[in-house]
Structure formats: structure tokens, C-alpha cells
Amino acid sequence: xxxVVSKTKTPTKVAETKSTTKFSKETYIKWFESMLxxxxxxxxxxxxxxxxxxxxxxxxxxxxxxxxxxxxxVLRREDRVITAYRDHAHPIGxxxxxxxxxxxxxxxxxxxxxxxxxxxxxxxxxxNFFGGHGIVGGQIPLGAGIAFADKYNGNxxxxxxxxxxxxxxxxxxxxxxxxxxxxKLPVIFIIENNNYAxxxxxxxxxxxxxxxxxxxxxxxPSKAVDGMTCEAVHEAIEEAVARARKGxxxxxxxxxxxxxxxxxxxxxxxxxxxxxxxEYQAQDPIEKVLATIKVNKWMTDAQxxxxxxxxxxxxxxxxxxxxxxxxxxxxxLFKDVYVQEDYPFIIE
Ligand SMILES: Cc1ncc(C[n+]2csc(CCOP(=O)(O)OP(=O)(O)O)c2C)c(N)n1
Ligand SMILES: [Mg+2]
Numbered sequence: 001x002x003x004v005v006s007k008t009k010t011p012t013k014v015a016e017t018k019s020t021t022k023f024s025k026e027t028y029i030k031w032f033e034s035m036l037x038x039x040x041x042x043x044x045x046x047x048x049x050x051x052x053x054x055x056x057x058x059x060x061x062x063x064x065x066x067x068x069x070x071x072x073x074v075l076r077r078e079d080r081v082i083t084a085y086r087d088h089a090h091p092i093g094x095x096x097x098x099x100x101x102x103x104x105x106x107x108x109x110x111x112x113x114x115x116x117x118x119x120x121x122x123x124x125x126x127x128n129f130f131g132g133h134g135i136v137g138g139q140i141p142l143g144a145g146i147a148f149a150d151k152y153n154g155n156x157x158x159x160x161x162x163x164x165x166x167x168x169x170x171x172x173x174x175x176x177x178x179x180x181x182x183x184k185l186p187v188i189f190i191i192e193n194n195n196y197a198x199x200x201x202x203x204x205x206x207x208x209x210x211x212x213x214x215x216x217x218x219x220x221p222s223k224a225v226d227g228m229t230c231e232a233v234h235e236a237i238e239e240a241v242a243r244a245r246k247g248x249x250x251x252x253x254x255x256x257x258x259x260x261x262x263x264x265x266x267x268x269x270x271x272x273x274x275x276x277x278x279e280y281q282a283q284d285p286i287e288k289v290l291a292t293i294k295v296n297k298w299m300t301d302a303q304x305x306x307x308x309x310x311x312x313x314x315x316x317x318x319x320x321x322x323x324x325x326x327x328x329x330x331x332x333l334f335k336d337v338y339v340q341e342d343y344p345f346i347i348e
Pocket of ligand 2: 164165166192193194195196197198
């Protein structure tokens, strides 16, 4: 079993990549800072959940951050992102200030969904983040639909539609894949394969374990990607985005990743071993990016500390903002719901 990479150690594998990396210093620093913010924000979220300051369902993305960081370094702000309920990191990656996510999780009126959605329903119109969906696989046809709208409107925006390995077993995936290929929609389907759907492993859900192969029956360009490495994610997304922008249609990317925490906040994790978790923690994307930064001397120790402090400050500001915000007024219950005032079939 590999050892967990300690905070201070520089893995030799990364050191070897020093002269060959094609990515800029700025890109590495952005990856480091954004992933650290996602990680620290969610660590705090976990603590607040235990204190019951956050309630309801709550799923952490810890371990999977490279998927968002490596994608966002390719995207434009006008591009669209949609995902499932494990949805704190994606809007942070888009640029949404985490205080609006924290307030949302605390059910406060200042939350990005006015405190009515909670952890699973983060949205940001401003940053083109389309949620935040609790129905497993529900976002797959929605993602195709958003891409259809962009194609119809004649722009070259691209939609990134993330889903879990469990979500690929939903029938709607096939209808969405078929239409996306038929109409060459500018959508990239990203499977966040963290190997488990709650406690059920990929091997227990189907005969097909290579999830990228699901695209082949639609002749969709499809492949597997190392999702623990920002560079690999960026390159795969870059190729897929280029294809989508020029009108050549969708791509399916199976990103191999891992969640370090349980499925949600209450999970005894009897379906996996501690050694398995450690094996993936040894490939931690934040540690890898930091090692490359250090080996290239792109940040001094003082600059790294300052970046860490900045992240801590943003997290503290988010908690304060959430705690000091009010709950929604009672009449909010009747707002933002479909109500047809002259609905003829209710007789009072
Ligand atoms: C249609 C539907 N069926 C079942 C559930 C219950 N459920 C919530 S999360 C989940 C597992 C999904 O796993 P995966 O797609 O791999 O995503 P991950 O949690 O690993 O990110 C299930 C079965 C649900 N929310 N929606
Ligand atoms: Mg999963």
C-alpha cells in the first residue's frame, strides 16, 4: 500500500515533471487556490453540520476537486455547468462567492436559492451554474436541453454536464445521448466515477465497468481520464470543448476520481477499507499541484502561507455571513412556486 503524501513532502513523480509541464505558473496557482478553497470550505461545512448549524442532506466533494479546477481552467464564464447534489465545489469553481453557498446551507434568505434549496440546490444565474439536482440522473437531459438552447440561439457556448457513476444507470442517459449526438449538441458529459453510488460499487451495478464505453453505442467520442490530476482533466476538457464549440457535438469523459468522505453526512462506510481511502489520498490533487509549484519555485513558503490564510479568511467570512443573515419570512413559502391563480379545478 502506498503511503499518504504528507503536507510537506514533495512526491518524486511530480518533481520529474518539472521541465515538461506545458501549463503556466498562473494556472497552477489558480488550481491550488481554487481547490484549497473548495476543500477548506467543505471541511468547515462538515463541522457545521455536526453542530447542526447546517441541516438536511449534505454531500461533500472532498477528493474530487481536480475535476472542477481542471475544467474551469478551460471554460469561459458564458459556458454552462450543471451537476447533481454534490454541488458545492462547482459553483465555487465558477466564481460564486462561497458565502452564498454557506447561507443557503444554513437556510438563510441571503443564500443563492433564497434559503429554500439547501445543500443540494445551489444555483447561480450570474455564473451560469444550473444546479444542484437531487434526482439521480435528472440533470443529464437538462444538460442536453441547455446545450440545445445554445445551439438554437446560434452562440458557441458549451455545457458541462456532470453526473455520478450511479447516475449512468438511469435510462434517461440513453435518450439524452442519442439526441445530443443526433443534433450534435455542444455538451460534454462528465462522469465523476468515484466508484460508489452510496454504498454500491460500479462492479455491483452492471456488467459494464468501463463507463466511457456507454458513449460508443451512439458513436460519441468517449474516453477515460485521470480525475485526480488537474493537467489530465484540463487536456481532456480542452479537446472536448474545442469539438463542441466548432459544432462537432458532444463528448463523454469518464473521470476516475474518489471521494474521501462518506456518501453524505451519515455513512458508516462499511463498503470500503481505510486502506483504499488512503491509496487515493496519496494521489491528492491539491498536494500534487502544490508539489509542482514548490519544485518550480513558483511560490515562496510565505506566499503559500498567505494563500492559505486568504482561503481561511474567505471561509470565516462565509460562516459569519451565513450566521448573521436572517431566515426567510413565512410568506416566502408561497413565492417561487408554480401557482396558476385562475386554476379552474379547485372549488373553495
Ligand atoms: C432517481 C433517484 N434514485 C435514487 C436516489 C437516492 N440516491 C441519492 S444519491 C444516490 C447515489 C448516486 O451515486 P452517484 O451517481 O455515483 O453519485 P455520487 O454520490 O457518487 O456523487 C442514490 C441512489 C435519488 N436521489 N434519485
Ligand atoms: Mg459515485
